[in-house]
Amino acid sequence: MHIFYQPNLLSTDILLNEEESKHCVRVLRMKIGDEVQLIDGKGTSAIAKIIDDNPKRCLLTIIEQTTHQPLRNYYLHIAVAPTKNFDRMEWFIEKAVEVGIDEISFIETENSERSKVNLERCEKIAISAIKQSKQFWLPKINGVKNCNQAIKELRNEGFKLIAWCETDVTQNLHSIITSSLHSKITNPPTHHITIFIGPEGDFSKTEVDNAIANGFVSVSFGESRLRTETAALYACIATNVLLAK
Amino acid sequence: MHIFYQPNLLSTDILLNEEESKHCVRVLRMKIGDEVQLIDGKGTSAIAKIIDDNPKRCLLTIIEQTTHQPLRNYYLHIAVAPTKNFDRMEWFIEKAVEVGIDEISFIETENSERSKVNLERCEKIAISAIKQSKQFWLPKINGVKNCNQAIKELRNEGFKLIAWCETDVTQNLHSIITSSLHSKITNPPTHHITIFIGPEGDFSKTEVDNAIANGFVSVSFGESRLRTETAALYACIATNVLLAK
Numbered sequence: 043m044h045i046f047y048q049p050n051l052l053s054t055d056i057l058l059n060e061e062e063s064k065h066c067v068r069v070l071r072m073k074i075g076d077e078v079q080l081i082d083g084k085g086t087s088a089i090a091k092i093i094d095d096n097p098k099r100c101l102l103t104i105i106e107q108t109t110h111q112p113l114r115n116y117y118l119h120i121a122v123a124p125t126k127n128f129d130r131m132e133w134f135i136e137k138a139v140e141v142g143i144d145e146i147s148f149i150e151t152e153n154s155e156r157s158k159v160n161l162e163r164c165e166k167i168a169i170s171a172i173k174q175s176k177q178f179w180l181p182k183i184n185g186v187k188n189c190n191q192a193i194k195e196l197r198n199e200g201f202k203l204i205a206w207c208e209t210d211v212t213q214n215l216h217s218i219i220t221s222s223l224h225s226k227i228t229n230p231p232t233h234h235i236t237i238f239i240g241p242e243g244d245f246s247k248t249e250v251d252n253a254i255a256n257g258f259v260s261v262s263f264g265e266s267r268l269r270t271e272t273a274a275l276y277a278c279i280a281t282n283v284l285l286a287k
Numbered sequence: 288m289h290i291f292y293q294p295n296l297l298s299t300d301i302l303l304n305e306e307e308s309k310h311c312v313r314v315l316r317m318k319i320g321d322e323v324q325l326i327d328g329k330g331t332s333a334i335a336k337i338i339d340d341n342p343k344r345c346l347l348t349i350i351e352q353t354t355h356q357p358l359r360n361y362y363l364h365i366a367v368a369p370t371k372n373f374d375r376m377e378w379f380i381e382k383a384v385e386v387g388i389d390e391i392s393f394i395e396t397e398n399s400e401r402s403k404v405n406l407e408r409c410e411k412i413a414i415s416a417i418k419q420s421k422q423f424w425l426p427k428i429n430g431v432k433n434c435n436q437a438i439k440e441l442r443n444e445g446f447k448l449i450a451w452c453e454t455d456v457t458q459n460l461h462s463i464i465t466s467s468l469h470s471k472i473t474n475p476p477t478h479h480i481t482i483f484i485g486p487e488g489d490f491s492k493t494e495v496d497n498a499i500a501n502g503f504v505s506v507s508f509g510e511s512r513l514r515t516e517t518a519a520l521y522a523c524i525a526t527n528v529l530l531a532k
Contacts, residue, residue: 113510133378140517142509175511216528264387264531265358266420272385279524283461286509 043079045173051082056102063100083180110178117234119145122274123241126155134271138278139171147184153243197256200234204253206260219284237277288324290418296327301347308345328425355423362479364390367519368486371400379516383523384416392429398488442501445479449498464529482522
């Protein structure tokens with residue numbers, strides 16, 4: 043069944059926006075009486091029937107609603123310095139959403155190559171990825187914030203890691219998560235994990251020191267030098283592998 | 288220092304091919320006396336000095352050679368059904384090489400959407416990725432082979448997994464690797480792990496049954512439905528997270 047994203051499923055009758063209406067009626071050639079699935083990105087899905095197949099204002103009526111529990115027993119927030127070539131970030135968003143992530147932030151660091159991101163485009167990719175991977179929860183995506191400011195705001199927030207290439211001062215992700223965190227993960231109470239991923243030129247020593255002073259633990263992803271978007275996805279998959287039910 | 292791939296570092300004088308010569312002399316504007324790093328993709332690197340900066344036949348002489356140990360204490364082979372849009376496979380190759388992989392195979396399955404791959408292009412991407420991530424070992428990349436034939440040929444080869452979406456008959460990757468494999472990983476003896484990743488339409492029941500009859504264990508990557516290339520990279524990163532030193 044075709045899936046449409048509709049952030050508000052509170053009323054019985056649902057009007058698709060112009061883009062979704064066109065997709066439904068013109069591209070998929072759906073007609074009055076056909077059924078679609080609606081998801082609100084906040085854990086609710088619905089089966090709805092088309093009652094007006096207008097290609098600009100397609101109207102649906104909800105037949106049944108289902109509430110879904112979150113798939114994960116942890117909350118994962120990855121904050122990443124956006125790459126110059128934004129395709130690489132879009133790719134990260136798509137893949138991280140498929141695997142499972144709750145919040146994505148963009149940070150401006152001393153060595154950043156980009157300070158602006160198109161949040162609307164990021165959200166479109168995330169919506170497409172939850173549809174593709176049959177999920178019901180849309181991650182929160184935040185605009186660019188100064189790295190040190192973001193560190194400060196997160197100082198009282200759960201378990202925090204900063205990925206850094208200087209391996210002599212860092213620990214392996216597996217050992218950190220297994221020793222420090224695994225025992226604290228309980229079900230259903232969620233556990234809040236934040237991982238900071240730096241730009242191609244890495245975080246500065248000042249940024250890492252500031253993170254550590256605010257309760258972050260520095261972590262290494264092994265001896266291979268990963269690109270920013272690879273490191274960000276590595277963090278997402280590693281957390282999933284180590285902590286998912 | 289700029290890195291050049293040169294599969295044969297046995298002689299003292301090294302002639303770069305036309306493409307690499309052009310890149311070295313025309314693009315990077317390197318001259319006689321300048322030094323570069325050479326890697327052979329088989330664990331050897333060398334520092335070499337330019338003795339003739341001819342833009343078509345750049346000649347170098349090796350100053351010193353270093354032998355590098357493999358980064359991993361396991362051997363990872365991922366066999367994947369190539370996607371219709373091959374960009375997605377190229378992306379998988381780049382990311383898997385960055386993270387660490389020893390062998391990539393392409394398999395033709397009942398539900399495959401592609402039966403041909405450009406191996407030369409795949410190798411170029413892998414070479415670029417080992418340069419980027421500062422590695423010294425180039426993975427082996429094999430052309431397309433029939434899935435059942437590949438299963439048969441691997442029947443006596445180490446620990447083998449087949450990823451499948453039918454979760455009721457599969458096990459979680461973490462528990463399989465932790466319980467069955469972790470205790471067997473020793474250093475330095477390598478352990479051979481093969482993971483089969485199916486096409487968008489998944490493996491057929493016959494293919495999965497055939498794999499299981501040949502010693503494969505079926506595995507699930509969780510409740511989210513991952514795209515082929517995401518599942519392949521998930522397998523690579525998961526193995527790295529769970530087994531890397």
